[in-house]
């Protein structure tokens with residue numbers, strides 16, 4: 470199936486990124502959104518500019534995952550069979566994702582430029598649900614490099630607030646975006662806190678040719694609606710339950 474992935478490569482990016490516009494069906498999207506919204510309320514962590522669910526659990530201070538399976542609704546159909554067929558996690562230490570962050574952004578919300586950090590194998594598979602959103606990619610500068618290695622990734626400093634993205638990826642609802650390798654380690658990513666994504670053209674959106682539908686963006690902008698992402702990753706350090714007490718004790 471590796472050749473399928475090659476057809477999905479975002480060729481204008483300097484490193485590995487793949488975009489599949491039609492990764493889950495409309496019915497699957499509705500079902501997944503229903504699963505996200507039916508999670509018990511304490512599952513949500515409310516951050517200032519988005520809310521977040523962490524499955525199966527948050528990492529410990531030492532970036533360790535206490536071994537536990539993902540809930541079945543996050544496994545089927547996304548990881549099995551779809552991600553498995555693409556083979557993208559074959560080289561990851563656990564051969565499959567073991568951790569999922571679910572992010573929900575209302576219009577006007579976003580996530581500041583950051584890197585996902587050393588806790589994970591450098592590969593993220595993002596399923597977008599509900600509405601499109603633009604992901605901005607920034608080349609790391611020396612200050613960002615100094616921040617490297619902070620637990621759970623790091624935010625860039627405030628001086629970078631007006632920095633312009635080097636690349637922009639439009640993530641349609643029902644799509645899959647895979648970013649890995651240098652794009653994971655040498656770049657930051659973020660989502661603007663805006664109610665409108667603008668300046669959308671074949672020249673400014675690097676996956677324009679891979680979009681499922683271009684018509685909604687012909688005017689060059691669209692109004693944000695609530696967008697949910699499922700971000701699949703492989704946490705490098707996993708503690709089996711038998712060993713987990715000492716990790717819990719260290720919290």
Ligand SMILES: O=C(O)CCC(=O)C(=O)O
Pocket residue numbers: 570572580585595604658698700
């Ligand atoms: O929602 C997204 O597409 C990006 C989320 C993200 O960057 C993260 O959770 O680290």
Ligand SMILES: [Fe+2]
Pocket residue numbers: 583584585658
């Ligand atoms: Fe991230």
